[in-house]
Amino acid sequence: MKRLMTGAATALALTAPAMAQDAGTVLATVNGTEITLGHLIAMRERLPAQYQQLPDAALYEGMLEQLIQQQVLADAAREDLSRANEIGLENEARAYLAGRVIDQAAEGDISDAELQAAYDAEYGATEPATEYNASHILVETEAEAQAILSQLQDGADFAALAREESTGPSGPNGGELGWFGTGMMVPEFENAVTALEPGELGGPVQTQFGWHVVKLNETRQQAAPELDQVRDALRQQVVSDRVDATVEGLVEGAEVERAEIEIDPALIRQTELLE
Numbered sequence: 637m638k639r640l641m642t643g644a645a646t647a648l649a650l651t652a653p654a655m656a657q658d659a660g661t662v663l664a665t666v667n668g669t670e671i672t673l674g675h676l677i678a679m680r681e682r683l684p685a686q687y688q689q690l691p692d693a694a695l696y697e698g699m700l701e702q703l704i705q706q707q708v709l710a711d712a713a714r715e716d717l718s719r720a721n722e723i724g725l726e727n728e729a730r731a732y733l734a735g736r737v738i739d740q741a742a743e744g745d746i747s748d749a750e751l752q753a754a755y756d757a758e759y760g761a762t763e764p765a766t767e768y769n770a771s772h773i774l775v776e777t778e779a780e781a782q783a784i785l786s787q788l789q790d791g792a793d794f795a796a797l798a799r800e801e802s803t804g805p806s807g808p809n810g811g812e813l814g815w816f817g818t819g820m821m822v823p824e825f826e827n828a829v830t831a832l833e834p835g836e837l838g839g840p841v842q843t844q845f846g847w848h849v850v851k852l853n854e855t856r857q858q859a860a861p862e863l864d865q866v867r868d869a870l871r872q873q874v875v876s877d878r879v880d881a882t883v884e885g886l887v888e889g890a891e892v893e894r895a896e897i898e899i900d901p902a903l904i905r906q907t908e909l910l911e
Contacts, residue, residue, distance in 0.1 A: 663700055666707040675703055720910035741882035742875045751863065754870045754877075759860040765818065769853040770829045771811035772839075773797060774804035774846050781840030781847035788837055794851050803846065811851075817858065825850070 659674030676699050680688070687695070713721065771794060775781050784801055788794055795810030802811055818826065825848060828841040832852035839849040863870070903909070 664704055666704055667711050669707055669711070671700070671703050671707065676700060679703065718910070720907070723910060737882065737886070738879055741879045744878075746871055746874050750874050751867065751870050754874050755863045755866070758866075758870070758873070762860040764857040764859045766830075767815050767817050767856050767858045768829050769815050769855070770813050771795070771798065771851045771853060772804065772806070772813060772825075773802040773811050773849045774807070775801060775849075776803065776846050778840050778842065778847050781849050785837065785839055785849045788849065788851075812853075815856075 657673060659672060659677060661673040662670045663673060663676070664671045676696065679699050679702075680695060683695075690698075773781075773784055773794070775784065780801075784797055787797060795812075798807050798809075798811030801807075804811070806813055818830075820826075821829070822843050822845075824841055824843045828838045828848070828850050829852055832838045832850070834852055834854045837849065837851050840847045841850060842848075
């Protein structure tokens, strides 16, 4: 009879519907503290992307085990919780809640109108910029540079001389630097290049790297990029603006009173004050 009743109970358990589960469903109890399904859901939401791809069963077991261990360790810490740890907990709670507000501010679709407005603000007034394609030969002394310039003026091949004489990394490439815009080169070099006409030689010019003989190959006008070329960057900018506006609005609406006292900034390094 006992065996029969056990078998019937087992069969009933297998055919009965599963008990309804929600965020309050208790999965484990550690020293009287309940770990619920809600704790796992909240934990999974903040996992790094690589862990999000793991199978649900592996995530479930791994997170539950981690929460159990964390609770055991937290209970041990609370037995002798220092003031430093209490302050650390306050900071962690503050940072977590602030992060949630920022996450919420960053959520939501970005409309084409918002992207266009961001594009207009960034590039609407942008004038075409001149870009330069130049080559150079870098040597150690002014005398060397002057001698090379003289050879070039007498008809020597620039690329060949650069491969033979230049100490710069562009030497093996015939001295070619490719395209660059204003502000990308050191001022002395940039000034020497921008003073030239395409095909013209310049120098010797001294920079922190040595002495240069310069040749301007060609110039071009670089217009502002198309919206599609910078769409991803604009999305990031719109999200950043949303977050900034949220933070500024909340701070402006808060009652913030700064203590009017003088503090030595070096005190932030004195951890013994937490004891």
